[in-house]
Amino acid sequence: MANETGMGLRERKKLATWQAIRDAALRLIDRRDFDAVSLDEIAEAAGVSRTTLFNYFASKEAIVLDPAPQDPQLWRSLMDARPERETLWASLQAVHLGYVSTFSDRLVLQKRLKTVSPTLAASTREHAARFKRELRDWIADRAPSGSEVYAELAVNTAGAAMATAYTLWSPDDGFDRLMELARTCFEQAGRGFTAP
Amino acid sequence: MANETGMGLRERKKLATWQAIRDAALRLIDRRDFDAVSLDEIAEAAGVSRTTLFNYFASKEAIVLDPAPQDPQLWRSLMDARPERETLWASLQAVHLGYVSTFSDRLVLQKRLKTVSPTLAASTREHAARFKRELRDWIADRAPSGSEVYAELAVNTAGAAMATAYTLWSPDDGFDRLMELARTCFEQAGRGFTAP
DNA sequence: GAAGAATGTTGGACTTGATTCAAATTTGTC
DNA sequence: GACAAATTTGAATCAAGTCCAACATTCTTC
Numbered sequence: 001m002a003n004e005t006g007m008g009l010r011e012r013k014k015l016a017t018w019q020a021i022r023d024a025a026l027r028l029i030d031r032r033d034f035d036a037v038s039l040d041e042i043a044e045a046a047g048v049s050r051t052t053l054f055n056y057f058a059s060k061e062a063i064v065l066d067p068a069p070q071d072p073q074l075w076r077s078l079m080d081a082r083p084e085r086e087t088l089w090a091s092l093q094a095v096h097l098g099y100v101s102t103f104s105d106r107l108v109l110q111k112r113l114k115t116v117s118p119t120l121a122a123s124t125r126e127h128a129a130r131f132k133r134e135l136r137d138w139i140a141d142r143a144p145s146g147s148e149v150y151a152e153l154a155v156n157t158a159g160a161a162m163a164t165a166y167t168l169w170s171p172d173d174g175f176d177r178l179m180e181l182a183r184t185c186f187e188q189a190g191r192g193f194t195a196p
Numbered sequence: 197m198a199n200e201t202g203m204g205l206r207e208r209k210k211l212a213t214w215q216a217i218r219d220a221a222l223r224l225i226d227r228r229d230f231d232a233v234s235l236d237e238i239a240e241a242a243g244v245s246r247t248t249l250f251n252y253f254a255s256k257e258a259i260v261l262d263p264a265p266q267d268p269q270l271w272r273s274l275m276d277a278r279p280e281r282e283t284l285w286a287s288l289q290a291v292h293l294g295y296v297s298t299f300s301d302r303l304v305l306q307k308r309l310k311t312v313s314p315t316l317a318a319s320t321r322e323h324a325a326r327f328k329r330e331l332r333d334w335i336a337d338r339a340p341s342g343s344e345v346y347a348e349l350a351v352n353t354a355g356a357a358m359a360t361a362y363t364l365w366s367p368d369d370g371f372d373r374l375m376e377l378a379r380t381c382f383e384q385a386g387r388g389f390t391a392p
Numbered sequence: 393g394a395a396g397a398a399t400g401t402t403g404g405a406c407t408t409g410a411t412t413c414a415a416a417t418t419t420g421t422c
Numbered sequence: 423g424a425c426a427a428a429t430t431t432g433a434a435t436c437a438a439g440t441c442c443a444a445c446a447t448t449c450t451t452c
Contacts, residue, residue, distance in 0.1 A: 014429090038407090039409065049431050049432070050410095051430070051431060052430055054409095055430080059410080060409065060410095088389070148364070149364060149380060149381065153357065153381050153384055156356035156357075156359055156363075157356045157357070159356065160349070160355065164345070164348050164349045167348060167352075168345060185345065185349050188349055189385075189388065189389065190388050190390035191390055192385065192386050192388025192390075193285040193385065193386050194387055204448080206399075206447085206449075209448090235437075236437085244401085246402090246403090246438095247402060247403075248400080248401055248402075251400075254439095255438080256437095256438070256439090395451090395452090396449105397449085397451095398448085398449070399446105399447080399449085400447070400448085401447085402443105402446090405440105405442090406440080407439085410435105410438100411437105413433095413434090415431085415432090416430080417428105417429080417430065417431085418427105419428075419429085420428090421424100421427095422423105422426105
C-alpha cells in the first residue's frame with residue numbers, strides 16, 4: 001500500500017527508525033561525551049532494542065558518521081553533473097565542494113564532537129575513504145588508460161586540499177568560510193609546490 | 197648497574213618485553229587472521245599477562261602498528277638533517293622517503309596484513325596522522341608566519357603523494373619500486389594539476 | 393648487602409561494544 | 423483472513439579494554 005511518498009509502510013518505518021536512532025544518539029552525545037554514552041542508552045532513547053540498532057548501523061561511530069540514506073545517490077549525481085570536457089582538477093574541486101555542502105548542517109556539530117572525542121576523529125578518516133573510493137571509480141572511466149598514477153594522485157591531492165581547509169576551519173567561522181578556504185587550497189594545490 | 201648498552205636492567209627488560217609481545221603477535225597473525233587472534237593468545241605466547249600487554253600497547257592494533265621505540269627519535273633526526281635553505285617541498289619529499297625507509301623491513305608484512313584486515317587498515321591512518329603531527333610541528337618553525345595555509349597544505353599534499361605511491365605499490369614489487377613511485381608522485385604533485 | 397622506595401607485573405572482577413540465533417511480531421500479498 | 427517475507431527482539435556469548443589491590447622485581451641508599 002503505497003502513499004504519496006512512493007514508499008511502502010515498511011520502507012517508511014525503516015527510515016523513521018534510522019532517523020530516530022541517529023537523533024537520539026546526537027541528542028545524547030551533544031550533552032555528554034561520545035564515549036560516555038552507551039549503546040543501551042541510545043537504543044533505549046530511540047525506543048528500539050540494542051540488536052535492532054546493529055541492524056541499522058555497523059558500529060557506534062557509524063551512528064554519528066554514516067551518511068544519510070539519500071546522500072550516496074546525491075554524490076553520484078554530483079559527479080555525473082560534471083561536463084565531459086571539464087579539467088579533472090576542476091571537476092574534483094567542484095565535486096568536493098558539492099560534497100561537503102550536502103551536510104553543511106551536520107558539519108558544525110560533527111567537527112565539535114570530533115575535536116573532543118578521538119574515537120570519532122579516527123573513524124572519520126574511514127568515512128572520507130569511502131567517499132574517495134566512489135570518486136576513484138568515477139574517475140576510472142574518465143581517465144585514459146596509462147594515467148592511473150596521475151588520476152589516483154589527483155584524487156588524493158584533492159582530498160588533501162579539502163582536508164587542509166577542513167582542518168584550518170573553525171566551526172565558529174561559519175560554513176562560507178570553509179568554502180573560501182577550500183577554494184584557496186584547491187587553487188594552490190593546482191599550481192603545485194615546486195615554484196616559490 | 198649499567199652495562200655496555202648504557203641501559204639499566206629495568207630498561208633492557210622493558211625493551212625485551214616490548215619486542216616479545218610484538219614478535220609473538222606478528223608470528224600468530226602471520227598464520228591466522230588479525231581478528232582471529234585474541235589478546236589472551238598473544239599474551240600467552242609472549243609469556244606475559246594480558247594486563248601487562250596493555251602496559252606496553254594502547255590497543256590490539258597498536259601491537260602491530262606502533263613504531264619501534266627508537267623510531268620517533270629517528271624521524272626527528274631525519275627532519276633535523278634537512279638543510280636550512282632547501283625548498284619546503286624538497287624537504288617534505290626527503291623526509292617522507294626517509295620515513296618509510298626506516299621500516300622497509302616491516303612494510304611488506306604490514307601491507308599484506310592490511311589488505312586482509314579492514315580493522316588494521318583503518319587504524320593505520322591514525323598512525324600516519326601521528327607522523328604528520330610531528331611534521332607539522334617541525335614545519336611550524338620553518339614557515340614564515342602568515343603562510344599557515346600554505347604550510348599545512350604542503351604537508352597534506354606530501355602525505356597524499358606518499359599515500360598514492362603506497363596505494364599503487366604492491367608488496368611483490370619490492371621496496372625500490374615503492375621509492376620510484378613515490379618520486380614520481382612527488383614530482384607530479386610538485387608541478388601541480390592546473391596545467392594539462 | 394640489607395632495608396626501603398620506586399617501578400612493574402599479575403589475576404580477577406567489571407564494563408561495554410559486537411555477534412549469533414531462534415522465537416515472536418509486523419508488513420505485504422492474494 | 424491466511425500465508426510468506428521481512429523485522430524486531432531478548433538472551434546467551436565473546437572479546438577488547440579498564441580498574442585495582444596484592445605481589446615481585448629493580449634501584450637507591452646507607
